[in-house]
Amino acid sequence: MIDRLLETARRKVDGADALWRREEQTAVAFESGRLKAAGISEEAGLNVRVLSKGRMGVAGTTAAQPDPEALLERARASAELGEVVDLAFPKAAPASLPPIPTYFNRTANASLDDLIALGRMLVERLARPDCQINVSVEREVDETAVGNTAGARGEYRGTGIAVTADVTRIAGDDVLMVYDQYVGADMPTDADLEALVRSIETRLSAALTVVTPPDGSLPVVFTPAGLAAVVLPLEQALSGKTVLQGSSPLAGKVGAVMFDERLSIIDDPLTPGRPASRPIDDECVPSRATGLVERGAIGRFVYDLETAARAKTQSTGNGRRGIFGKPHIGYTNVLFRIGDGAHSGHVGAQYAAPPSILGGGLIADIDDGLIVDDLIGVGQGNVISGAFSHPVGLAYRVQRGEVTGRVKDAAVAGNAYDLLKRIGGVGTDGRWLGSRWSPSLLLEGVSVARR
């Protein structure tokens, strides 16, 4: 498909690159503890970008038998309105692509019954009186082909599986929801599922008692899930795009120490066993790791081909594209490596340590503070400024080194860049959450407001 398209493109435009992707998903859903639905989804699509008279245009289609001429014509019409870009497509890589396992037979071959059995096991393990349990199991098998008119070509197959469980407990007007998810390219092991069950049980048990929230400027342990509000501004500010646009507060700070010197953050598309891993990006750039933050100092921003050309630098292999629209910058696997690495654990597993204690071992010295596991409304507001302010979705009060119960009707606020200047402690509970690996972090001086 893609070769025919590129062949036609060579005759019609100055240059082109393309992505073809086919995805097959199988999903089963348990609602309130019983299996309710099973579904499949099949989708294939083709995205092309052209350079025509120095201008860039894109087009995409999900048609079953796309007509290369018509698709290229649409891309060329788009290029007529497009900006002039000095874009050079990567040439064929001299060596072979980095070897990274993205396709796991066990995942690809799991039958519908296997997926149902997996879900049923979780439903049974998590069952408790007065709780509603929803579980979903989603398996994806995909094929990707990328290529360009400069001769680069890449193909790979991938698998992914997501097992999601949420437990809801309603008592009067009190609603408690605890959620966790296994995501991997390979099927979860028994230990992975056991960890998922324990993670939910631990957080649920500690939440049964509701206590008054504290208020003031306090030490707060952000669990890997709770950390989202702190991580999101960094991810936006470390994107080459916001740097080019002048909206990144980290622009011009490469090499400058902006954070606690124990903090390193990398983007690594070559992490084994992760669904976001890939040997080549969606613009034919071979994958490699990028140090975003290195011992507290700003390392590299991430770029795709277009932003790299504009910034007169190289793409970091973070080009991502869908079937419609043009390629853009996307992170792959984002890993928080903190301290000497001894605390961060083995990143191949879903969890570094069994998730049976709350707070990753960071609460012993907290006289009064919070463990924040979920905040409501993360991503809304003025994210890149670093300022956040969110009500708690799931949070626990810590008093004299112990978890005393769940708090409600409280909001936490702070500035991500300021808070990360001094990390009060690093948890032993590093884990994958989606495509991010991090431990819990103890951050000081977080504003907590209560009603």
Place this chain on the structure above:
Amino acid sequence: MKDRLATAVKQSRADYTEIRVERTWSSAVAFRGRRLETATVSEDQGGFVRVLNRGCGWGIASFTSLDALPAMVSRANELSRAVLLEEPIRLADTAPVVADAKLDLDGDVRGIALGDKKKLLEAYNGAMLAVSKSIVDTQASYRDEVSEVWYVNSEGAALYQLRPEVVVSGTAIGRRNGTIEKGLESIGLRKGWRSVQGFEERFRVVAQRAVDLLDAPRVRGGAYPVILDNELAGVFIHEAFGHLSEADFVYENPQAREMMTLGRRFGKPVLNAGDNGAAAGLRGTLPFDDEGTPTQDTPLIREGILVGRLHSRETAAKLGERPTGNARAISFRHPPIVRMTNTYIAPGKAGVGFNDLIRDIKLGVYACGAFGGQTMLENFSFTAGWGHMIRDGQVAELVKDVVLAGNLFQTLDRIDHIAGDFTWNQMGGGCGKGGQFPLPVTEGAPHVRIEEALIGGDV
């Protein structure tokens, strides 16, 4: 197409079969700063099959290759039969409708040159950039679509719907040294090209606000009397109450049903709220939902009392209520689930204005515009675009980072005054639920006063 789907439905061996096929023509233009990001035309198409068998669960298939339709109907049937249920799934009765429903295209976007769409957006983007040197970045986007949706089910429904949509939005980023602020404008309607003309001033205003916010202090966290402007009050009713009124939250959960018992008092007698998918020309408007049920105006709260909820056919059957036309899917890639359409707080007494709400507030917050909102069941958060302190009954200084955090029950009960100045929001955002985002919805409300609400922020 209807005949093709009807044939496939007839050949299905399942007890109930429905097929939805969509063909969407869309175009999009985007600017980032002064640079054009994209100007493209796309065509997307695909189908969705859902079947049900007695004693079994749903079998679902979605696909982009329509040639695969008969095969997908059998696959869905196999999947349904693999899901064994003790308690059968029932669907509430609806009269199967055969109809063609073509919404007014109001200037068919398919007939407008992409270059003209670029020009329009360039003007709006330019209006933001021209405000000040402090506007360092903008994001402006134009997107339109015309979607053709065919729906056929084994009960005899056969629908064709033509649904237009157009959204223009802009974000202006103001920056001075380390301080970064933004202003957001967005216009989204189930209409066409004519409905998005002449908005330069609105884009200028939001860029000016981003600049003004650079000098504004952060609001001090704490509990205040709060007045919500129309836009934020609309987002509030969607987030804080609307999601709980979606019957899929309660239908299989006895505790949730108890919490959401019809007849329960949710607010003071001033509070009336509902959801109206049949209101003309709004972003959440649809003649029929994605199960073929006609949309309607569904009262949810009447004089403070819970009187209704939003249903699919499955949730309505389970609760012994009537379907409300709220089963919606964002595309053929997804099954229909219970969703809102155009959700509103009804106006208070005519003649009651903003001044009547603010007059006796000594210290409070006037929260305006909406960056977004999220609900986690009884708890919600919504982020205002900006705010003003209220001092001695007057609107005072501009403040930023106004985030309302709250508990649904307490907050609804604390709404003590509702103005008569109702307007529908015309924002282009969308609602997310169950992995389906963005679903076109809107909200409407007058100015609303909350006696006391929690504002996050520094303390």
